Amino acid sequence: MSTFKQTRRDFLQNSALMAGGLAVGGLTGMGAASARAKELNILCWEGYNSAQVLDPFRESTGATIRAESLTNDPTMINRLRAGETNIWDLINVNNPWARKIMYPEGLIKPIDRARFEPYFDKMLPGFKPPYKWAMDDAGAQLLGMAQRFGPYSFVVNTDKISRATAEDQGWDLWNDAANNGKYGVQASDDWNVFDICCIAGFDPFREHTDEEVAKYSETAKRVYKGAKMVGDLATMNQALVSGEIDFYLTGGTYSCSPARADGALNIRAVTPLRGPLEGGKGGISWIEITSVVNNPDISDHAEDFLEYVQSPEMSHTVAFAEGTFNPVTQMGNSACFDLFTKEELDIIQWDSLEEEMARSVEYDIVPDYDKLLDVMTAAKREVSGG
Amino acid sequence: MSVLAQIFRPGMRHALPILVFLLGGFAAPLLAVIAFSFVPSRTFSLWSDWSFDNYVEIFNSSSYITFVWSLGLAAATVAILAVICYPVAFGLTRVFGRYATLITLLFTLPLFVSENVRLYGWILIFIKNGVLLGTLKSLFGWEPESIVFTHGLTLMGMVYVYLPFMLFPTTLGVSMVPQQTRDAAFDLGASRWQVFREIDLPLAMPGIVIGFLLTFVLAVGAIAEAKVLGGQQIIPITHDIEIAFTYAQNWPLGAALSVLLMLVVGTLVLIVLRRFDLDAILGRR
Known part of the structure; x- marks a missing residue:
């Protein structure tokens, strides 16, 4: 025997109330916590997309992180130009693009100097603040963080x-x-x-x-x-x-x-x-600068991720993430440098790195x-x- | 019946989802590529002054070299595969008996491995001090010149990669030849050559032509073989298109090259289809 006591009219009324409630709840939900609170999209060279780098951040934030790796700068820049600024939160490209192209074209936005410049203080001598490639032309805005080079x-x-x-x-x-x-x-x-x-x-x-x-x-x-x-x-x-x-x-x-x-x-x-x-x-020589994309709905985790990869442990992980292996600016900090074994230093030619960088102009x-x-x-x- | 009524016939109504899917997933990207080929060089918006400038640029450049390479290599691949695959297909259908399934499986297995991995595997075999040359050197002290990064190895790679796409349609074609017809021809005194020329080949032709078309169209779009095995000694048209879409960021030029490639290949396929009416030879009309 059926126990369903609602009339058709009751059912329609309740359904309308529920639908309205859900819609309002959804909207207020969106207002209270950004839709991007649990999401971070990174456009980068290989390494930053590796599980060693991303998994600890995923675990600590519970966010869904998508990192797409490409192997040339022009493609990445043009994807932002083609309208993907509303998709990506971080972009990791070589040094000249942030200062000379992406910032003047409004593709990236500045990051908080007070929060991030202390990290430059701990970097190798060539990267002390204000570091040219991380700053805008006027030298007022910090446009990204330097790491691999x-x-x-x-x-x-x-x-x-x-x-x-x-x-x-x-x-x-x-x-x-x-x-x-x-x-x-x-x-x-x-x-x-x-x-x-x-x-x-x-x-x-x-x-x-x-x-x-x-x-x-x-x-x-x-x-x-x-x-x-x-x-x-x-x-x-x-x-x-x-x-x-x-x-x-x-x-x-x-x-x-x-x-x-x-x-x-x-x-x-x-x-x-x-x-x-x-x-x-x-x-x-090249130096990667990772910048925050001028995304109108930027992920809450964009700047946190920039800070996360600056820690000595994560810097070492980035240097030896899968694919290729590279020196990192944080090797100026002994807490980071000490994590490198002799074999790792040999792999990245630490013995001649300083003189080779001195003999090179920057990309x-x-x-x-x-x-x-x-x-x-x-x-x-x-x-x-x- | 009005057009509206026709559209809302039950058949059409039920076909609508798949029609929308095909229009959105297949036709729209193709139309976007065609449209992009008319916008100014190195721009990213479809809403600008359209012109034929990209096509003029292609006709004034040396792009014909890459077209010739792609079409030539594809034709050579098809020709070599025709010679290789017909006897194998004949064997699978009429000679190998119960081993035919096992042999078919062996031909199919490489398809389960990524093409790039297989091509890099060939590099490991043929490279100096690699599996082949290293073994010859250590066993016999013989050090022949390596053949990696040559035109020949590029062609070999294409033949290797596209073999199944020629073999299976050809096998289908050969299996369509009724044994009774062959027996009758032999009974009437036909020689082996006559049976091959007048029975086997014409009756297997639908499968062979499908193999030709499939292999040719795939081979014209090949890029990995010339890159990995050929060391880019050959630049196929697909590589030119890739450069236009990546390093050059010249999407309109890449789109124009793609449209031209589609036109050239489409025309060639139409010519073949006019010569061989597949529906007729498959007995559908």
């Missing part, structure tokens, strides 16, 4: 070419026809634009004349024609270890660290002693990048056509 010029097998020879010859290694077939080119096309400029004998980080572009084009064809292969960093390291090639561009501690971690300490990142870069420097925006990239892509294509 490293020199990034080329990598050699020191059993084939000694470190001293490679440092001394520098970019001319690619101007010596005798080296054709002995080197590879890592498929890192933005950095290859810089390196081909260096091989051609001029600074990449300024406007170039038509004569320079013509020379750049000829150099790009020559470099790709002489390359044994073009591939990702795993292929480059494998080819170096196996003896297929003796050296490759572009590369640095970031790219050769997996081979060194595997015991191949003869695979070494090299920074030329001299070169065509500002001040006669021979190498280029910057190439004003005519689009033109140079198109010339290089065409050169690669034409070389492939014979």
Whole structure:
């Protein structure tokens, strides 16, 4: 026998009340606690998306964290430009983008100097506050946090070419026809634009004349024609270890660290002693800056995550997260430095890190990048056509 | 019947969800790519002045090289696979008997492993001091030149990766040839060559043509083989498209290249389909 005593009219009335209540409750709920209270989205280079880095933060906050890893800066920046500022909370890219592009274009927002500058105080000497790449042009706003960094010029097998020879010859290694077939080119096309400029004998980080572009084009064809292969960093390291090639561009501690971690300490990142870069420097270095995206509905955890990865323990984890291994700015703090074993310091070439950074200019925006990239892509294509 | 009435016929009404799904999931992205190909270079908004500039840029560039590589490699892959797969398909259908299932399984198994992993596996085998050359060196002191990062290995990789896509339709085609027809031909004095040319091949053609089309379309879109095994000695059109969408951030150019590729491949497929009416040879009309 049925025990349902409600009339149809009662049922409809109650349903309407419940629906109304749910709607109001939902709205007030949204007002009281942001919809993003339990969510954090990070657009980053690999490492920050690893379980070692994210899981402890997930456990402590209960938040759902999505981290997408990409391997070039322009793609990440353009995803924000294409309207994804309402998706991402943090963006982790190389140094010039925050200050020169993302902040002026309103893609990121400043973070609290009082809260974050004390962390810069504990960093290695080159990163003390106010750290240029973390600040806006006026030097008033803090735009992000610096963490991983490293020199990034080329990598050699020191059993084939000694470190001293490679440092001394520098970019001319690619101007010596005798080296054709002995080197590879890592498929890192933005950095290859810089390196081909260096091989051609001029600074990449300024406007170039038509004569320079013509020379750049000829150099790009020559470099790709002489390359044994073009591939990702795993292929480059494998080819170096196996003896297929003796050296490759572009590369640095970031790219050769997996081979060194595997015991191949003869695979070494090299920074030329001299070169065509500002001040006669021979190498280029990168520093990652992680910024808060100008998301209209920013996650409550965005700045907390920035602080979380600055702790000595987490900094060490970030340095040795899966994929590649890199020095971190927090190594200036003995509480962090002491966590690194001798083997780990060998992997990231700590012995020469300071002098290599000193011989490098910092990664910057190439004003005519689009033109140079198109010339290089065409050169690669034409070389492939014979 | 009015248009509205036609739309609201029960059949159409029930097909509506899948129709909406197809329009949203299949047609809309395709239309977006086509639309993007007309917007100014290196911009990200569809609502700007449309023009054919991206197409003009492609026709004035050396992009034809990458088109030729992709189409040439795909054609070579199809040709090589046709020669390899027909005898194997014939064997699976008429010779291997109870072992046919096991052999089919062996051909299918690699599909369960990611293509990139399989290609890197080949690198480990062929690279200097790798599985093959390292073994030859240690056992016989013989050190031949390595063949990694060459055009030949790129083609080998494509043949290897796309083999199942040619083999299984071909096997289907060969199995459609009635044994009685072959027996009758032999009884009437036909030679093996005549049976092959006049019975086996024409009757298996639906499967072979499907294999051709499937393999060709997939192979034109190949990128990993040239990247991993070929060390980018060959730049296929797909690589050009990838560069446009990533490092160059020139979505309109990448979209125009994609549209041209679709047009070229679509035209080639239509030509083949006009020559071989699949419906007719499959006996549907």
